[in-house]
Amino acid sequence: xxxxxLRRMAAFLCLAALxxxxxxxxxxxDSFDLDRDNLPYTGDWDAYTYDEEYYGQLRGQGASIxxxxxxxxxxxxxxxxxxVISEFEDLTDIKVYYTNFATNEELYAKLKSGAASYDVIxxxxxxxxxxxxxxxxxxxxxDNIPNAKYMNEGFMDPNYDPGSVYSLPYAWNTVAIIYxxxxxxxxxxxxxxxxxxxxxxxxxxxxxxRDAFGVALKYLGYSLNTEDPDQxxxxxxxxxxxxxxVQAYVMDQMFDKMENxxxxxxxxxxxDALLIDNDDIDIVIPKEGTNKFVDAICIPAxxxxxxxxxxxxxxxxxxxxxxxxxxxxxxxxANLAAYCLLDEELRDDPVLYPSQEILDNxxxxxxxxxxxxxxxxxxxxxxxxxxxxxMIWGILPCATIAAIVIGKTWYRxxxxxxxxxxxxx
Amino acid sequence: MTKKQxxxxxxxxxxxxxxxxYLPILVMIAYSFNNSKSRGAxxxxxxxWYADLIQNESILSALLNTLIxxxxxxxxxxxxxxxxxxxxxxxxxxSRDLIMxxxxxxxxxxxxxxxxxxxxxxxxxxxxxxxxxVIVAHITFNVPYVILSVLPKLRQxxxxxxxxxxxxxxxxxxxxxxxxxxxxMPGIITGFLIAFTFSLDDFNISYFVSGERAQTLxxxxxxxxxxxxxxxINALSAIIFVVVLAVLILTNLNDxxxxxxxxxxxxxG
Numbered sequence: 001x002x003x004x005x006l007r008r009m010a011a012f013l014c015l016a017a018l019x020x021x022x023x024x025x026x027x028x029x030d031s032f033d034l035d036r037d038n039l040p041y042t043g044d045w046d047a048y049t050y051d052e053e054y055y056g057q058l059r060g061q062g063a064s065i066x067x068x069x070x071x072x073x074x075x076x077x078x079x080x081x082x083x084v085i086s087e088f089e090d091l092t093d094i095k096v097y098y099t100n101f102a103t104n105e106e107l108y109a110k111l112k113s114g115a116a117s118y119d120v121i122x123x124x125x126x127x128x129x130x131x132x133x134x135x136x137x138x139x140x141x142x143d144n145i146p147n148a149k150y151m152n153e154g155f156m157d158p159n160y161d162p163g164s165v166y167s168l169p170y171a172w173n174t175v176a177i178i179y180x181x182x183x184x185x186x187x188x189x190x191x192x193x194x195x196x197x198x199x200x201x202x203x204x205x206x207x208x209x210r211d212a213f214g215v216a217l218k219y220l221g222y223s224l225n226t227e228d229p230d231q232x233x234x235x236x237x238x239x240x241x242x243x244x245x246v247q248a249y250v251m252d253q254m255f256d257k258m259e260n261x262x263x264x265x266x267x268x269x270x271x272d273a274l275l276i277d278n279d280d281i282d283i284v285i286p287k288e289g290t291n292k293f294v295d296a297i298c299i300p301a302x303x304x305x306x307x308x309x310x311x312x313x314x315x316x317x318x319x320x321x322x323x324x325x326x327x328x329x330x331x332x333x334a335n336l337a338a339y340c341l342l343d344e345e346l347r348d349d350p351v352l353y354p355s356q357e358i359l360d361n362x363x364x365x366x367x368x369x370x371x372x373x374x375x376x377x378x379x380x381x382x383x384x385x386x387x388x389x390x391m392i393w394g395i396l397p398c399a400t401i402a403a404i405v406i407g408k409t410w411y412r413x414x415x416x417x418x419x420x421x422x423x424x425x
Numbered sequence: 426m427t428k429k430q431x432x433x434x435x436x437x438x439x440x441x442x443x444x445x446x447y448l449p450i451l452v453m454i455a456y457s458f459n460n461s462k463s464r465g466a467x468x469x470x471x472x473x474w475y476a477d478l479i480q481n482e483s484i485l486s487a488l489l490n491t492l493i494x495x496x497x498x499x500x501x502x503x504x505x506x507x508x509x510x511x512x513x514x515x516x517x518x519x520s521r522d523l524i525m526x527x528x529x530x531x532x533x534x535x536x537x538x539x540x541x542x543x544x545x546x547x548x549x550x551x552x553x554x555x556x557x558x559v560i561v562a563h564i565t566f567n568v569p570y571v572i573l574s575v576l577p578k579l580r581q582x583x584x585x586x587x588x589x590x591x592x593x594x595x596x597x598x599x600x601x602x603x604x605x606x607x608x609x610m611p612g613i614i615t616g617f618l619i620a621f622t623f624s625l626d627d628f629n630i631s632y633f634v635s636g637e638r639a640q641t642l643x644x645x646x647x648x649x650x651x652x653x654x655x656x657x658i659n660a661l662s663a664i665i666f667v668v669v670l671a672v673l674i675l676t677n678l679n680d681x682x683x684x685x686x687x688x689x690x691x692x693x694g
Contacts, residue, residue: 078481099639113548
């Protein structure tokens with residue numbers, strides 16, 4: 001009898017130590033570790049109800065919040081999933097004004113202009129760091145966000161927001177290689193395939209500087225966040241070398257090209273790649289490691305309804321809501337209770353929730369210094385402008401000006417001639 | 426080349442031009458019935474995107490905003506632009522040339538320049554972005570187009586008509602509404618339609634000045650590019666195309682009918 005108790009205590013201690021180690025790992029870096037065999041949350045979620053008292057706080061006051069989010073980035077009631085915004089409006093009587101942006105920089109510019117005020121925004125990791133640095137965010141009041149307890153500890157206290165003071169993760173994902181098995185014989189496991197001349201003209205590359213350089217830097221074995229000019233130049237050289245092999249620099253056009261077998265290999269966000277409608281498509285996260293990114297919910301400093309915003313953040317983390325929302329988005333969730341609610345197929349997807357080994361290799365973007373950002377932009381312009389583009393940009397304006405000058409002289413001469421005839425007549 | 430061959434080549438030419446213009450729209454309409462989200466692979470017929478569209482509040486409210494902005498801004502721009510054109514026509518040559526250069530400037534400069542400068546202007550005067558700022562911005566870039574389409578009509582008009590109306594006892598206002606306005610009406614309508622269409626599909630300027638509560642359809646569609654543009658947009662575009670087509674056909678039929686009546690009436694007279 002005693003022995004069993006002892007054994008139980010020992011097991012408990014082990015577990016506690018493990019948890020502590022886990023927690024410690026998060027402080028050290030960003031561990032997204034998941035123990036898939038021992039899911040912490042089980043239970044009857046069908047009987048789950050919302051806390052009416054908590055959500056009723058602003059009822060009947062005509063309250064509203066302004067929510068600024070990426071496009072197509074919240075479940076809107078299609079595919080029999082929850083319509084998050086209208087469900088929240090019904091529950092709380094808070095009107096949600098919903099608008100969309102397409103890039104972090106756009107969000108930043110709108111906030112900086114000061115002429116638009118939002119209550120809830122969802123920037124990505126590096127942009128959050130920048131916004132914190134520039135005092136653009138309000139600290140979250142966790143007393144108003146009880147559902148933060150469901151968060152995977154590995155996502156709390158990230159290096160873009162130490163102590164999770166300003167942000168709560170919304171969704172996370174990685175950058176992966178996407179390839180068509182009918183066109184690529186081998187099974188790629190390295191970024192190197194993007195430089196393989198066998199696939200010249202069949203490679204699609206990111207059309208934004210940070211992601212493209214991220215791929216090159218990871219292939220070279222450097223950090224994604226390097227500010228060393230030599231390493232950045234080396235990556236730029238590598239990208240220039242790759243350019244003749246690249247069919248196109250694309251973002252979401254990738255979907256169509258990969259679906260129609262127009263390209264063999266592409267890079268994109270793994271969760272989005274899973275939605276490609278083509279049975280021959282395979283997705284792999286390269287051994288050199290990759291970029292993992294987190295989009296997190298924040299409240300900007302100009303928010304007018306902070307309590308409403310926090311209620312919305314809390315609602316987004318209701319396990320039932322979060323699980324359906326993440327299924328719609330197609331990325332990974334940091335909400336452990338919601339994770340437990342997902343279908344096993346989704347939970348065990350090696351692309352959505354990669355092994356710890358891969359994640360340990362991966363890095364998140366941090367906000368680069370202004371000088372590094374400037375250099376990156378310059379180098380990216382160099383990459384994009386190399387080869388024939390120089391010719392086109394050199395010749396086109398010259399040709400236009402020449403055409404105008406010649407046309408005008410000709411016209412003038414013609415009118416002058418006609419004038420002379422008329423005089424003679 | 427014989428005449429027959431000639432008409433064959435010209436028919437072929439017209440066919441190619443039409444194909445260039447309408448094939449993309451037809452493909453888009455076809456894919457609005459595609460079962461998967463793909464814009465490339467066909468995987469069966471469905472009308473689910475149309476059903477989803479009717480329930481998608483964010484797309485519908487963006488559409489409504491776009492229509493509100495287009496109607497209000499093009500009506501106001503037409504009023505302002507017509508008045509401006511009448512004024513410009515009455516000016517002396519030098520000041521007219523000066524004003525016309527200022528009118529051409531926004532038309533010639535890239536839209537993004539307009540967008541950024543309007544944004545800075547609103548920020549400077551501490552006007553918060555909203556549907557109001559979008560409407561003001563759209564009026565601003567629409568006025569020159571109205572002026573440019575009304576002015577030629579004014580130039581064509583016999584300038585003594587107005588004076589004759591005054592001589593015959595019209596007040597200046599009556600002379601304007603009864604004589605001048607009917608003369609320049611085609612120009613005003615063209616200007617209004619141009620302003621309306623430009624406002625409908627403007628992205629650059631709306632992108633910079635839209636606020637936290639309302640966005641227009643082009644801004645919404647652009648924001649979808651990180652994930653994927655939803656096929657509901659195909660469905661919406663298909664509906665818009667069919668509606669515009671129907672309106673055009675109806676007006677054309679109406680014109681033909683009226684012309685026939687006029688001809689008959691003319692013969693009788």
